[in-house]
Amino acid sequence: MKNILSLTLLYFSLIMSCSSSEEKFQISDSEIITNDPETIDDPTVTPTIPSGNYKILALGDSYTIGESVCDTCRFPEQLKDSLALKLEESTFNLDIIARTGWTTTNLINAINNENPANEYDLVTLLIGVNNQYQQKPFSLYTSEFPQLLDKAIALAKGDKTNVIVISIPDYAYTPYGQSTSDPTKISNELNTYNDFAENVSNQKEVSFIYITDITRQGLNNPELVASDGLHPSKLAYTKFVELIRPIAMEKLE
Numbered sequence: 001m002k003n004i005l006s007l008t009l010l011y012f013s014l015i016m017s018c019s020s021s022e023e024k025f026q027i028s029d030s031e032i033i034t035n036d037p038e039t040i041d042d043p044t045v046t047p048t049i050p051s052g053n054y055k056i057l058a059l060g061d062s063y064t065i066g067e068s069v070c071d072t073c074r075f076p077e078q079l080k081d082s083l084a085l086k087l088e089e090s091t092f093n094l095d096i097i098a099r100t101g102w103t104t105t106n107l108i109n110a111i112n113n114e115n116p117a118n119e120y121d122l123v124t125l126l127i128g129v130n131n132q133y134q135q136k137p138f139s140l141y142t143s144e145f146p147q148l149l150d151k152a153i154a155l156a157k158g159d160k161t162n163v164i165v166i167s168i169p170d171y172a173y174t175p176y177g178q179s180t181s182d183p184t185k186i187s188n189e190l191n192t193y194n195d196f197a198e199n200v201s202n203q204k205e206v207s208f209i210y211i212t213d214i215t216r217q218g219l220n221n222p223e224l225v226a227s228d229g230l231h232p233s234k235l236a237y238t239k240f241v242e243l244i245r246p247i248a249m250e251k252l253e
Contacts, residue, residue: 054252055119056080056094057155059107059148060126063169064098066237068226073234076124078241083248095120103130104144111151122248123156125149126166128193132186133171141193146200153206162251164244165201165208167194169215169236175229178219187216207247214239 058064058076066074072081080092097110107127125148131141149165156162170190172183180186194212201208214236218225224236232240 053091054083054093054121056092057116057120057123058094058096058098058126059111059124059152060098060166061102061107061130062098062100062231063129064124064126065096065100067100067231068228069231069234069237073237075232075237075240075244078234078237079124079244079248082241082245083252086245086249101130102127103134103136104128104141104148106130107148108144108151111148111155116155118155118157120156120162122162122164122251123152124164124166124244125152126168128168128197129171129190132168132189132193138192142196145197146204149200149204149206153204160204160206163206164247164251165197165206166240166244167197167208167210167212169232170212171215171230173216173218174225174231177230207251209243209247211240211243 056076056079064074064076066077071077076094076096080094084090084092095116097107097114097116099106099110102110104127127148128141128145130136131138149163152163152165153160168190170187171177172180172186172190177183177186190212194210198208198210215224215232218236224233224239225231226233
């Protein structure tokens with residue numbers, strides 16, 4: 001009887017031993033999978049976007065064409081170069097429809113005349129300062145800016161997520177702006193323009209990037225103003241791009 005009991009105890013002991021070993025193996029296996037470096041979300045790793053050929057279109061006025069700065073210093077060129085650095089295997093082609101002094105009316109006419117194809121992966125829109133500077137009725141802007149935004153969306157393959165609206169810089173914070181009769185009036189009016197553009201962008205679910213505060217440092221930091229004492233400098237445009245690039249990269253993912 002004792003022998004039978006001993007054998008029985010030995011049998012159950014072996015079973016429990018095997019079960020315990022399996023559990024230890026399973027836990028160890030799980031730990032190996034969990035700690036696999038490929039499965040860890042490393043916050044220090046910069047996300048990448050697929051490589052390919054991308055087309056960018058920049059719509060605007062002197063702030064887009066880069067008055068008084070070199071061709072590669074204006075923000076669309078800096079944005080293109082910045083994206084290219086992040087994507088060494090990709091190519092970026094940039095088109096610009098912009099000219100110094102253009103109002104919303106001028107930009108609409110230029111787009112209609114050039115009739116670009118609706119094939120852009122990214123479209124930026126920065127317009128309105130000349131409506132304010134030339135004291136056009138604000139109603140003109142409220143009528144034409146939405147038209148331009150709709151056109152920008154169409155040019156971006158009809159995809160609103162491929163469009164970025166950029167706020168209007170404040171030239172009151174430049175030597176030229178300070179020489180006018182009322183810099184405060186300039187800032188207040190540009191606030192009204194920017195508020196409207198932001199509201200329309202939000203309604204259409206288009207990204208709006210506010211860069212105006214950068215230009216409002218122009219009096220304290222003269223390096224942000226171009227040699228003409230009016231337009232943004234290369235440094236100011238670099239700061240624009242620091243805000244624009246992360247959003248642009250998300251849109252190209």
